[in-house]
Amino acid sequence: MASGIPRYYQFARCFRDEDLRADRQPEFTQLDLEMSFSTGEDVMAIIEAAVKRLWSSLMLEPLPSGSFPRITYEDAMAKYGSDKPDVRIGMEIMRIEHMIPIDLISKISSLNDPIVEALKLEGNENPNEMRKFLNSFLDSPEANVFHNNPEGGPGAFIYDSRKPLSGLQPFGFEATWVLEQELDLKDGDLLIIQARKKTPFSGGSTPLGDLRREIHKAAVEANLTSAPTGFHFLWVRDFPLFSPVSDSEPGQGGAAGIASTHHPFTAPLRESDVSLMLTDPTKVIADHYDLVLNGVELGGGSRRIHSAAVQELILRDILKMPAERLADFAxxxxxxxxxxxxxxxxALGFDRLVAVMLGKESVRDVIAFPKSGKGEDMLVKCPSEMTEESLRTYHLRLTDEGVEREG
Structure with missing residues (x-):
């Protein structure tokens, strides 16, 4: 953009040192585009037009007319516990700490004044069938999100009209009545409640959001509920510009304890956010948008910073990058x-898009010569151990410090 090229697009081959989950590969393809004198609205409009053209040309099921729905990051995390929600499965999360007894909150969490949330998995009006499913789920590896929660294990209740207070005795009369009305509880429904800290959302999911995804998947496999169908695109917007640094993320080389949620070149959404960066950077909203399809993040984009003063402020004063790291951006x-x-x-993940279009669980199913879960190419058997013979060919030898050139 700075060189005078007004817009470009490219199908780019990318190489990243990432953990190899089902939707990631160390080598992948993305559709990357940028436009000068444009906004996020312009980019989203172009992507929507391209996707709709793709669907009308290749897919049997057309997409609904009109723009893709939009949701803020805050609402996505509050309603679905995920920044890339599959909204087809329902199971919206609601806050209930204001309607349940304090002693019940203390039983499910040791947190002081926590947020308590609930979700419902619909049953088949058969409480015994739901109990059998729940016991099976709790014994499965997928239930780790249920058991391994540092903020307290969730509570699970099965609605059964044959029991006192329909199986919701710990909630008391008033809370049970409110929950029955708000969640439209029926026999066999599973009610799960979960406590979390009363802090702003950060990261990609909440514990209850992870549990929502896993327990619905298990319910589909157990034929307790039907699998969602169709394609539901969704724009997730208004992410925080900065997030607390997680132990699982590499960060951006700064010492501030925060990192850019998208990347350090993302522009703040409003002019007023620039001054807010100096007082409370975690409250700044980014002009950042993610395209989500059926719970899969297809790609993310943003309006970029075009002011040197703002860019330097973020790198030096907000992220607190050391001088040698700043030199990389000179x-x-x-x-x-x-x-x-x-x-x-x-940038859209081309492999992820094709995988979802074809109904595949892993991008490895749509990539020629994919890498295994260990990062190995099974066709050519690499990477492989170096033999003494191959080392001698290149005058190399192995030492405790690594590979050393002979002579």
Missing amino acids: HLLEALRAGCPPHAGI
């Missing part, structure tokens, strides 16, 4: 000072 700051137009872009 060329960027120089280009921004020379004059760079406002611009926005997005």
Whole structure:
């Protein structure tokens, strides 16, 4: 953009050092595009048009007319416990700490004044069938999200009209009546409650959101509920510009204890957010948007920073990058000072898109010569151990410090 090219797109081969979950590969393809003098609205409109053209050309089931639905990050986390929710399965989460007894809260969590949330898995009006399913789920590896929760294990209740208070005795009369009305409880329904800290959302999911995903998947496999059908695109917007650094994330080389949620070149949503960065950066909203399809994040984009002063403020004063790390971005700051137009872009994971279109669980199913879960190419058997003979060919030898060149 700074060089004067107004817009571009490319199908780019990418190589990343990432953990190899089902939706990730160390080598993958993405559709990357950027446009000068544009906003996130422009980018989203172009992507929607491209996806609809793709669907009308290749898929039997057309997409609904009109723009893709939108939801804020805050609402996605509150309603579904995920920043990439599969909204087809329902099971919306609701807050209930204001309607349940304090002693019940203390039984499910040791947190002081926590948020308590609930969700419902619909049964087949058969409480015994739901009990059998729940016991089977709790004994499965997928129930780790149920058991291994540092903020307290969830409570599970099966609605059974044959029992006192329909099996919800710990809630008391008033709370039971409210829950019956709010959640439309019927015989055999499973009610799960979970406590969490009363802090702003961060990261990609909540414990109850993880449990929502896993228990619905198990219910489908047990024929307790039907699998969701169709394709539901969704834009997730208004992410926090900065998030607390997680132990599982590499961060961006700073010492502030926070990192950019998307990347350090994402622009704040409003002009007022620039001054807010100096007082409370965790409250700043980013001009960042993710495209989600059936619970899979297809890609993410943002409006980029085009001001050298704002970019340097974020790198040096907000993220607190050391001088040697700042030097890595000297060329960027120089280009921004020379004059760079406002611009926005997005990158879509091409492999993920094809996998969802074909109903595949893993991107490995749609990639030629994919890597295994250990990062190995099974066709050519690499990476492989180096033999003494191959080392001699290149005048190399192994030492405790690594590979050393002979002579």
